[in-house]
Amino acid sequence: MTAALPDPVAPMLALPARAMGVITPSANLVVERVTAAVLKSFPDISAHYSRSPVRGSKDPFPASYNLDGMLGAARLLGDASVEAIVWNGSKGASIGFAHDRDLAAAITRETGIAATTSVLAIDADLQRRGITRVGVVTPYRRDEQERLCAVLEAEGYRVVAEAHSGVADNLAFMRVPPAEIAAMVGQVAAARPEAVLTLCTNFPAAFQVAALEAAIGLPVYDTTLAGVWAGLVAVGIDTRPGAAAWGRMFVGGRPS
Structure with a gap:
């Protein structure tokens, strides 16, 4: 007797x-993949996406956000009546956290929906845990890395070690090999920071975070994972079911 095939319509029933909105850079192929993977542990909520222009190696807004583009993306998500909107991007770590606070406030004014960002989520959880000494891992060029580390120092963090891949193109960030990411994390962990930050939401570090934390004995804060975590927290979902797969950040805490 032939077994009955699964009903393709059944999952749709x-x-x-619940729903959260996510704004991601247009050249990004990692955010949606990570978010979909994480939300397998949270079946009560779905994620819905809008994009903001980010292309190549040149940023037409090097010291700020393209606010018109960002708010346009947020308005489209607002049409879907999502419960929260998250900018899952890492730019605030390179231009100053105040830009992310202003962006989140502007999105809320524009849409009436609570908003936050990956960088604000990391900052809030680091402050909650009293962590100030960090190691930084990115795919960026040296000049970009130096600017990012200077911003972190200005925000009150001491960067005790850093490693970067030297990649220039936004789309190419996702092609940094997993083994290279793990090696860079191990390199900065040797300086014994209180936490390691993997900064860039098109950098595929998220899938290794739990394993890396076990290997180095330190928390690893990945910006892409932080964006998903922040969205879950913003709508009041308990993130602890994701901790085993996605790292210590999911154990608790609340972004501002």
Whole structure:
């Protein structure tokens, strides 16, 4: 007797009751993949996406956000009545956290929806845990890395070690090999910071975070994972079910 095939419509009859909105850089192929993987542990919520222009190696807004583009992306998500909007991007770590605070406030004014960012989420959890000494790992060029580390220092963090891949193109960030990412994390961990930050949301570090934390004995804060975590927290979902797979950040805490 032939077994009955699964009903392809059945999964659609149990759609998640809740929804969060995510703005991601247009050249990014990592955010949606990571978010979809994480949300397998959180079946009560779905993620919905909008994009803001980020292309190549040149940024037409090097010291700020393209606010018109960002708010346009947020308005489109607002049409779907999502419960929270997250900018899952790492630019605030290179231009100053105040830009992210202003962006989140502007999105809320524009849409009436609570908003936050990956960088604000990391900053809030580091402050909650009293962590100030960090190691930094990115795919960036040296000049970009130096600017990012200077911003972190200005925000009150001491960068005790850093490693970077030297990649220039936004789309190419995702092609840094997993083994290279792990090696860079191990390199900065040798300086014994209180935490390691993997900064860049098109940098595929998220899938290794739990294993890296176990290997180095330190928390690893990945910006892409932080964006997903921040969205879950913003709508009041308990993130602890994701901790084993996605790292210590999911154990608790609340972004501002």
